[in-house]
């Protein structure tokens with residue numbers, strides 16, 4: 001019990017974990033216990049099983065035990081290869097997600113299920129890609145843009161298009177390091193090739209390959225995901241929502257939307273509003289359909305529709321344990337296969353929809369994008385009809401939820417910034433106000449706090465502690481993924497949270513009318529962050545690595561997080577990790593990540609599992625970068641200030 | 656130099672000046688020498704509002720120096736920077752008070768220096784009704800008298816109350832700006848520190864009309880921010896002292912608009928190099944809306960001219 005108390009910040013979680021124990025249901029905490037101590041070789045990244053001569057495990061201590069694999073691979077090679085494959089997997093996940101959205105854009109039509117919702121954004125992208133728009137049907141433009149997007153995955157020559165959006169000094173660095181990403185799939189394949197037995201055996205080369213692949217994610221797949229989702233589903237604007245398991249409704253059909261792909265969840269949202277479905281709901285005696293999101297698909301629909309947030313990654317099993325969910329509808333990524341046995345203990349239907357993520361024991365209803373709305377209705381019908389099977393005696397909905405504002409796309413952020421622009425001085429629609437407050441020091445810096453939950457640490461403790469510490473020190477926080485949902489649950493996404501901020505951030509929040517922690521979306525939407533940072537860099541005429549800006553993944557767990565961290569560092573932004581990645585078996589590779597990489601990119605990784613000291617390091621680094629930036633910008637600003645001699649004169653005069 | 660450090664430097668300049676002047680005054684007159692501004696029930700209004708303490712003698716001012724020192728905490732954050740701005744305001748008030756302690760009439764025409772309670776009470780009603788839509792503090796030196804005249808007359812024509820500090824006073828005279836309380840243009844003094852006499856007006860508004868307790872600094876700042884629609888135009892090269900005084904204005908809720916290149920802070924500290932746009936920029940920054948439409952006649956026409964006697968030679 002005492003161990004269970006440690007799991008999270010939420011007492012409601014503890015209550016549900018106790019419910020699981022009472023009902024004899026196994027959760028991740030039980031499986032963690034069964035796992036005993038993790039294998040030290042895997043933990044340090046020095047286990048290799050990529051060929052039939054292995055598995056090989058080498059000693060993480062130099063000069064002691066097996067120093068090399070059968071093929072002669074050193075700890076450095078093995079660690080770097082494993083790391084590279086994590087980056088490749090993460091990039092593959094984000095990119096395949098984006099590919100689906102590109103396909104959906106390609107099938108969009110005026111009277112179809114998928115339409116172009118943000119024409120302005122489509123036209124802007126078309127112009128960026130030199131697709132003619134004048135006098136053309138918007139859908140012709142859409143289809144051409146979609147085709148170009150799809151070609152980004154496998155074009156035979158050249159490099160990706162979106163890196164052109166990075167500040168010029170950044171692009172130069174990528175070119176010099178030879179890490180300008182080519183086609184997205186190609187970079188993933190190259191990693192799989194280079195990490196095959198008997199290929200690259202040089203830690204630094206493997207890191208560079210990882211960087212290039214990660215850039216194919218951040219400035220490729222993920223950026224396409226965000227951009228195209230906005231075009232098809234609309235660019236989000238600020239809206240209110242609620243978060244935590246208390247959003248589940250006793251008298252409604254509760255549908256948990258879990259996964260990542262908005263192509264599905266958007267249609268579920270539409271289906272849930274369909275008169276036919278509403279009628280069916282009445283027939284089964286429910287008061288309505290209550291959609292609740294989880295993980296990134298939850299973020300996508302909360303950003304665009306204000307759909308409530310049921311919880312974060314680690315709460316997926318707990319959500320089912322409430323006994324109040326009619327269906328868990330999932331697509332891809334971050335879905336516990338354990339949801340199959342857990343849902344079996346209740347009336348809950350566990351419905352998989354993607355051929356990319358079938359799960360044994362789940363009900364598979366394949367989502368057909370060609371007939372998207374029909375297909376979504378079939379799935380929603382399953383949920384509604386299941387309402388009557390709910391076992392009331394097993395229902396326990398914890399009464400806890402918090403208010404949150406979500407929906408801050410970059411466009412929405414800039415619109416907020418326009419509020420403080422003096423129309424007699426500056427044009428609207430730029431990041432100048434943000435650049436100004438950072439330059440002046442009113443905001444000390446900005447932090448993107450992103451990533452998952454991880455059973456290795458107390459859930460959400462790190463997210464929340466770090467956010468609080470940073471905002472109290474006048475560092476504005478933007479957030480995505482499960483970190484954003486943690487913030488929502490903790491009330492940090494509400495304007496009430498302004499009182500927790502330092503005076504500088506407080507002033508900014510009041511003037512701009514925003515909360516101190518800003519929800520920018522899902523994990524692919526981390527590309528919003530790198531674009532925002534790049535826009536500020538360009539405005540100030542510096543590179544990203546010159547800005548007092550950091551990325552933080554306090555409780556990361558997935559390979560996607562590894563890919564994100566790597567593209568963020570490659571983009572010139574320091575990354576602070578609250579969970580140690582499996583690299584410590586190679587001091588050389590650790591040195592590359594936490595030290596040498598700075599010479600290449602101007603940014604590096606910091607690793608510290610104590611969130612409090614990690615937060616201190618973040619603030620220290622921000623001030624370090626500020627000092628350099630201020631010195632650099634000082635040349636431009638002298639306040640027309642009087643020279644020291646004159647100052648003396650003035651003092652005399654005063655005296 | 657970063658913005659906050661500039662503020663701290665300026666605050667220290669003001670502190671040193673105040674300390675030096677106080678020492679000298681004590682040497683000349685002794686610690687028990689009286690300090691007071693004429694025609695006010697609020698002693699040294701800024702110190703009184705901030706601390707609740709009335710200053711009677713030069714010895715009391717030594718205590719006030721301690722207040723200044725406690726307000727200067729050199730940390731790179733907005734809050735201490737604004738406090739340092741307030742420290743400069745207190746230093747300036749000490750300096751101005753000593754001027755009055757050492758001299759029966761430290762200000763002579765055209766400058767008015769300290770403003771009496773009676774005047775503030777008279778200004779109260781038009782400020783509340785919006786008849787005086789705003790308070791402009793024009794400080795420093797414009798590129799030429801013509802520009803100065805244009806800016807000030809613009810404020811005058813809109814019915815704003817304008818205070819002048821520094822060389823801009825001479826420029827205004829040269830540009831033939833009509834001055835006086837009834838004309839809503841008031842030259843305060845040539846030293847930067849004389850700007851404190853307008854701060855004193857704002858603070859006494861909080862004490863008199865706002866009924867805010869002396870000593871409750873935070874409430875006073877909230878009052879001035881909300882109720883006193885003032886802004887500052889700082890023209891010409893800015894010394895660190897002026898930047899620091901500007902931080903004090905911002906602490907009171909008054910934006911600073913300057914023609915110099917500075918580290919801008921949206922809505923609070925702005926650069927406007929085009930003098931034709933200075934008034935519009937300032938009014939927008941302070942969110943001042945002019946009630947009456949301007950009447951397009953060759954001479955400035957507004958309430959500010961109500962008190963003007965048409966002399967024969969006009």
Ligand code: SF4
Pocket residue numbers: 048049050051052053054055056069070071072073078196197198
């Ligand atoms: S690649 Fe080398 S280290 Fe890896 S399993 Fe094969 S022999 Fe062992």
Ligand code: SF4
Pocket residue numbers: 295296313333334450451452453480481482483523557558560561
């Ligand atoms: S933040 Fe991590 S756990 Fe959450 S959805 Fe993204 S990858 Fe999955």
